[in-house]
Amino acid sequence: MDAVATRAFESLCSDGVAFHPALLDEARCRQLLDAVGWARDHPTASYRCLSPSGEARLESDLFRWRDVPAIRDLVTDEALLQFARAYLGTDDPVVLEDQWFWSERGSRTDSPWHQDDPYHPLDRPFLTIWIPLTPVPPGLGLRGVVGSHDGPIYAPVEFSAGERTLTGSAWATTPVPDVDAHPDEYVVTDSARDAGDAVLLDSRTLHSAGGECASDFVRLSIRYAHPETTRSPRPWPTASFWESYEWETGERLPATGFPRSSVLAATAAAR
Template sequence: MTGNRGGLIGEEQVRAYQEDGIVCVRQAFSAEEVDFLRDVVTRDMAAPSRMGREATRDGSGRFFSDTFVWKHIPELEGFLRTSAAADLARALMKAEKTNLLFDQFLVKEPGTSTPTVWHHDMPYWPVNGDQVCTIWIALDPVTRDSGAVEYVKGSHRWGQRYKAEAFIDKDLYKEDLPPVPDIEAMRDTLSFAQYEMEPGDCTLHHGLTVHGAPGNKRSDRARRAYVIRWTGDDAYYYPRPNLQPMLEDPGIAPGGPLDCDLFPVMRG
């Protein structure tokens, strides 16, 4: 096993990630790191990058997101390079190297009713491979009432990709894939994971793990998360039309490794 900084990851967690497609790591990030990220998200929400979006649709409240934030607020690069995040991803993916695909803030402010629809991540992105994962770092206490993410365990091994579900522009994604099945109707036959979290806790899920989240019913706190998308050795550039916009053209040939200024190698 590689990248096991500080003993945060054990063989049981690596096995659970490979089998279930989701694990939770408690207190992976220090109070100082959480405070830093809270400061950055406050600054970013006040003055978002050109990638910033309001994802609230047909509901109340504010569901804010911004991507490639490390290119907008350069201090984030230090966190990405020195925190445990890349090491956790590398260990669970069993990768020799780890590239940063992009980072993201996802914020559901108090009273935001908009759910995160059931989906999995990779159909949105110009990347393919098995070593693709997401770290979701809690910056506030997270409960079901505040919008804790729910994951379908083992869904990354279903051998099926589903059509990307649009959060804002319903006509954006046109790839010829079947829709996500009716997860709610399948609850009796599936196994789920949902974690209540404290600031500094994180989850890591595979790029094909199906997941969704309710709205934030709390009136007293936001659900702020710093989310980092990572890739490993077997990932390659896989551009198609009508994907989630990237910050810029990375200048990579289709099928090529992701190593470039936009998707830098962080470990390895």
């Protein structure tokens, strides 16, 4: 790692959230923006419109490494993998998920305080790397609560006002605290401003984003897991895509849906 990456990694380890400026250059952001535009026009079964019907749209889709070369190249890029390897403690991280978000001008992108961890029936934390592909509109950057990765796991929240993203029935666990109502109790970071900046998050870190978009706003989240990650059922709703996989408690992530980064890199090199 260079000095900038080292500082980001050290912050990630201590705080559970870190900022890396200009992780991707302008040309790469333009390439990925075009790729997400194509993916938006060719949605998969994981596509969701997260905004209320009739309003400016907030759209999202998952697992586009499977059919979008630019996204496949991104998830196997050393700029991202260096953090996944170091933070997860493995030479060959699993590509858990890629997810794009496209907020149209005038849409609200409210994402309440939450952790990524409870949406996944996994036995250990994972790493999220959030990258805006367009400039971040004022007030809409990803915010994280410093040190919250060392605290409790909170209840998942449904933040789609359109199609639901959670499955399951009633559950009981600790509700997410109202961070904004108690600013003296939390240290909150908010750093990413430009296309290509990156926010690194432990999956247990409380974070939020949102507000009304003055312009179209596009971003990607890439998630990596340790290859020995196994299924650990949750007593609460999890992300609906997990219903597509048949795997038993204690089994490792299915390789067909969650490949090791080295496998994807070899596939990309063979193209």
